Amino acid sequence: MSQLYASLFYQNEVTEIFSDRALVSYMIEAEVALAKAQAQVGVIPESAAIAISNIASTALDQLDFDALAVATGLAGNIAIPFVKQLTAIVKQNDEDAARYVHWGATSQDILDTACILQCRAAMTHVEALIHQCYRTALAQAEQYRSQVMIGRTWLQQGLPITLGHKLARWASAFRRDLARIDAMKARVFTAQLGGAVGSLASLQAQGTAVVQAFAAQLQLSVPSCTWHGERDRIVEVASVLAIVTGSLGKMARDWSLMMQTEIAEVFEPAAKGRGGSSTMPHKRNPVAAASVLAAANRVPVLMSSLYQSMVQEHERSLGGWHAEWLALPEIFQLCAGALERTLEVLQGMQVNAENMQRNLECTQGLIMAEAVMMALAPHLGRLQAHHVVEAACKTAVEKGVHLKEVMTELDQVKAYFSAVQISEIFKPESYLGNIQDQIDAVLQEAKGEAK
Structure with a gap:
């Protein structure tokens, strides 16, 4: 070298x-x-x-x-x-x-x-x-x-x-x-x-x-x-x-x-x-x-x-x-x-x-589509919920508006969720799964080794 x-x-x-x-x-x-x-x-x-x-x-x-x-x-x-x-x-x-x-x-x-x-x-x-x-x-x-940040695949x-x-x-x-x-x-x-x-x-x-x-x-x-x-x-x-x-x-x-x-x-x-x-x-x-x-x-x-x-x-x-x-x-x-x-x-x-x-918001809510679908699934069934959210995503893209705005106007959504509840669903920090448990597990492993 x-x-x-x-x-x-x-x-x-x-x-x-x-x-x-x-x-x-x-x-x-x-x-x-x-x-x-x-x-x-x-x-x-x-x-x-x-x-x-x-x-x-x-x-x-x-x-x-x-x-x-x-x-x-x-x-x-x-x-x-x-x-x-x-x-x-x-x-x-x-x-x-x-x-x-x-x-x-x-x-x-x-x-x-x-x-x-x-x-x-x-x-x-x-x-x-x-x-x-x-x-x-x-x-x-x-x-x-x-x-919170965006995860990418x-x-x-x-x-x-x-x-x-x-x-x-x-x-x-x-x-x-x-x-x-x-x-x-x-x-x-x-x-x-x-x-x-x-x-x-x-x-x-x-x-x-x-x-x-x-x-x-x-x-x-x-x-x-x-x-x-x-x-x-x-x-x-x-x-x-x-x-x-x-x-x-x-x-x-x-x-x-x-x-x-x-x-x-x-x-x-x-x-x-x-x-x-x-x-x-x-x-x-x-x-x-x-x-x-x-x-x-x-x-x-x-x-x-x-x-x-x-x-x-x-x-x-x-x-x-x-x-x-x-x-x-x-x-x-x-x-x-x-x-x-x-x-x-x-x-x-x-x-x-x-x-x-900023990057979390750049898709105007599209990254929360799965979260919305899973919230609707117990009421509509998973497949029907998928169809509803998929159509809403297309509408949001075509109109250049936030997905939350489209979802808030849908009767299938209003029947089960208030505007406040929908806003909560669209918060990225509300859809992090077991991430904190995973972090705790990694930290706990290190603590165990330090003993």
């Missing part, structure tokens, strides 16, 4: 976690954990593990990243030249300990484990952002629970809802995101150590004990078996991020449509230099929505690559594994960036209640 665009689409901390330097630091962490685990089991001398651990603490600054970049292109992955450089660094300090660097492991063991460590670290930031979005959406749902005006209801639905989506992340952690954050073909034959009878100790060193789950060729863990974590990003895209689509000039119900936070146009001084563009929607557009394409990469050959693959290195970091970065932009909007969203009221 160009640095010119990073601030628009990415999030700093997650971007740093997937930087070259961070990747190598996680690889060093995996190598140190491997040495400690093997020393614990008795595979290598404890003195060698101590030396590797001590030297590795400064190895990151001694590695030649330019040489790594060149050698990676020749070797096919970064682990091969990395292990050579790390071994040489250890050898400069302890020649005997250098013999035990990367003992019994294969390149994919180190890279997969480093990837899982990256995912775990990045997920803490993603979770934190989701929590912030969740709490902010809950607060906004409470604040705007009674702010198929991009057309439907029936009245409240802004709080829309925000409660968003909050509920954030809660489900958090539940998905929590549910997958034990499965996904799992160590990888299998050796050349997954058998750990190089460690003979001590392979299982080393895997268990290795996972414990890194505080990762212990795999029941090697997963070099089974990439469901990588796809699962990415899939959850894709769901999060898709939900954010839905929210961004909503608030960007609500920012349209003719609608003007909500606005992204205002700031100097934000949302302007190079040619039109009057513009206030939904720039955060553009960023989130771009992520929601891009992530499914990247997910396609990961899904295709699941089809791998035998014990370790050619190409499929490599494709993950490009797709997974970007999915994480786009998701985190979209969350950050969404949080900014939720925290600083500007609401125009007057325009919400």
Whole structure:
């Protein structure tokens, strides 16, 4: 990603976690954990593990990243030249300990484990952002629970809802995101150590004990078996991020449509230099929505690559594994960036209640046609009530008058309702169904989790 665009689409901390330097630091962490685990089991001398651990603490600054970049292109992955450089660094300090660097492991063991460590670290930031979005959406749902606005279906005006209801639905989506992340952690954050073909034959009878100790060193789950060729863990974590990003895209689509000039119900936070146009001084563009929607557009394409990469050959693959290195970091970065932009909007969203009221009235009562029909139905029957209201709607449109005016003059209506009662039926706030119950349920769920 160009640095010119990073601030628009990415999030700093997650971007740093997937930087070259961070990747190598996680690889060093995996190598140190491997040495400690093997020393614990008795595979290598404890003195060698101590030396590797001590030297590795400064190895990151001694590695030649330019040489790594060149050698990676020749070797096919970064682990091969990395292990050579790390071994040489250890050898400069302890020649005997250098013999035990990367003992019994294969390149994919180190890279997969480093990837899982990256995912775990990045997920803490993603979770934190989701929590912030969740709490902010809950607060906004409470604040705007009674702010009536029009609900829209198929991009057309439907029936009245409240802004709080829309925000409660968003909050509920954030809660489900958090539940998905929590549910997958034990499965996904799992160590990888299998050796050349997954058998750990190089460690003979001590392979299982080393895997268990290795996972414990890194505080990762212990795999029941090697997963070099089974990439469901990588796809699962990415899939959850894709769901999060898709939900954010839905929210961004909503608030960007609500920012349209003719609608003007909500606005992204205002700031100097934000949302302007190079040619039109009057513009206030939904720039955060553009960023989130771009992520929601891009992530499914990247997910396609990961899904295709699941089809791998035998014990370790050619190409499929490599494709993950490009797709997974970007999915994480786009998701985190979209969350950050969404949080900014939720925290600083500007609401125009007057325009919400104006939009409720712009059809001259037609949005209350169902309410009128349901009020008449017990007296006329649902189908007959539908016919009466449908005809009244056509008359109101033809004459350019309010539907209430037409309904008030109908004998079928006057027989059962006074003018005051009809006015009550036409109040949008009188036809909100169980919206307040739904908002209460979402808020109550959050209170239950906080205990």
